[in-house]
Amino acid sequence: MAGLVFQHQMDYVKKGAWSPEEDQILIDYIMKYNIWNWSHMPKFAGLSRTGKSCRLRWINYLRPDLKKGPFSIxxxxxxxxxxxxxxxxxxxxxxxxPGRTDNEIKNFYHTHLKKHLGTKDEVKPKSRKKAKQLEMSNQKKPLITTCPNIEGPNDQSLDFTNSSSSSYITFDENYEILETSNQDNDVTSIVNQVHDDDNIVILESNPESSTSSSSSSVDLHINDFMDVSVHSSNVVDFWLDLYLAADNLKI
DNA sequence: AACCGTTCCAACCGCAAACGG
DNA sequence: CCCGTTTGCGGTTGGAACGGT
Structure with missing residues (x-):
């Protein structure tokens, strides 16, 4: 529900959801005059919004270079x-x-990652310079690498089936498992094969080439102390389950 | 169909950092 | 350096959409 906040007797600031008309006004104004001053701009553009609200709307939703849609693996x-x-x-x-906003990532974390990763102690460097240094020193090599837009095992240039050291899993457009490197959709054995210096390669299958779909939910018996449930209801949860399962194996 | 609980995300708020006169 | 203004950041929340009963 949009509300009105009266600042002075004559002018007010609109709050709440943006209308398509407001969006278009903001887009048109920025395209014509660029961003010169967020706090003064709304008045000139004819918007009853705070500069803060305009900035947020532009940064998080309207800018042309934003990437829309679900996160890739x-x-x-x-x-x-x-x-x-x-x-x-x-x-x-x-x-x-690129193309993702801090707000989007924050939302994504709270809705999808939090339950898997837990909360991390807040890192609060004294200055942004320190923060930058910390950021530079924290580069890690990923355990799992991804190869988006690769056709899969039928792609002759990527013959994983003859490779003794690689495993693969392909998905259909719903991220249901199509095929794995061991030919019997046995995700368990793939995860069990993980060694310290291994990467797991997850292939995203080409939606046009998918012919069948099969549901897959497996309980991995890792060892006497650990059972891990891996399911493929969506790419995010599947990937995270697999990631954490593989990571646990390294302990 | 109606209700209720849950999930998700756009947009808010308060505060801190950066800027500029 | 000071101080007012602007910009940027992260936590939080309202409510729409969805799913289950």
């Missing part, structure tokens, strides 16, 4: 890895993901 991997090293420094994490 690679993006999830980056967010996960950077959160482990940087904590809740969303804007620093966003710099690694």
């Amino acid at each position: 690679e993006e999830v991997e980056i967010v996960s890895r950077m959160y482990q090293s940087l904590g809740n420094r969303w804007s620093a994490i966003a710099k690694e993901l």
Whole structure:
């Protein structure tokens, strides 16, 4: 519900959801005059909004270079890895993901990653300079690498089936498992094969080439102390389950 | 169909950092 | 250096959408 806040007798500031008309006014104004001063601009553009609200709307929703749609496996991997090293420094994490905003990443963390990664102690460097230094020193190699837009095992240039050291999993457009390197969709054995110096390669299958879909939910019996449930209801949860399962194996 | 609980995310708020006169 | 203004950041929340009963 949009509200009106009266600042002075004659002018007011609109709050709440933006209308398509307001969006268009903001877009048109910025396209014509660029961003020169957020706090003064709304008045000139004819918007009854605070500069803060305009800035947020532009940065998080209207800018043309924003990437829309769900996070890719690679993006999830980056967010996960950077959160482990940087904590809740969303804007620093966003710099690694072109087209994604800090707000979007923060939301993504709270809705998808929190339950898997838990909360990390807040990292609060004294200055942004220190923060930058910390960020530079925290680069880690990912355990799992991703190869988006690769066709999969039928792609002759990527014949993983003859490789003794690689495993693969392909998904259909719903991220249901299509095929694995051991030919019997046995995710368990793939995860069990993980060694310290291994990467797991997750292939995203080409949606056009998918022919079948099969549901897959497996309980991995890792050892006498650990059972891990891996399911493929969506790419994010599947990836995280697999990631954590593989990571636990390294202990 | 109605209700209720949950999930998700756009947008808010307060505060801190950066800027500029 | 000081101080007022502007910009940027992260936590929080309202409410729409969804799913289950």
